[in-house]
Amino acid sequence: xxxxxxxxxxxxxxGHMIFTTYLVMMGDGVLGYTLxxxxxxxxxxxxxxxxxxVFCFCFLGLLSLFWVRxxxxxxxxxxxxx
Numbered sequence: 326x327x328x329x330x331x332x333x334x335x336x337x338x339x340g341h342m343i344f345t346t347y348l349v350m351m352g353d354g355v356l357g358y359t360l361x362x363x364x365x366x367x368x369x370x371x372x373x374x375x376x377x378x379v380f381c382f383c384f385l386g387l388l389s390l391f392w393v394r395x396x397x398x399x400x401x402x403x404x405x406x407x
Contacts, residue, residue, distance in 0.1 A: 345385040352381055 356377060 345382070345388075349378060349381045349385060352377075
């Protein structure tokens with residue numbers, strides 16, 4: 326059975342988590358800009374932004390981990406076919 330080296334796995338997961346963090350921060354910036362532009366400032370907006378940030382980070386983080394897992398399983402199948 327094909328075994329993935331730990332360095333490769335950690336590198337891919339780390340890369341996807343960095344990319345996910347970048348996407349979430351960009352989305353948080355767009356959300357903050359939209360709220361500031363269309364509404365007056367309220368402390369509730371900062372709480373909502375924090376909740377949206379945490380939710381998006383968790384969701385996209387899990388999505389990227391599943392993507393890495395499926396990518397590695399496809400790669401394992403290709404190695405077995407060769």
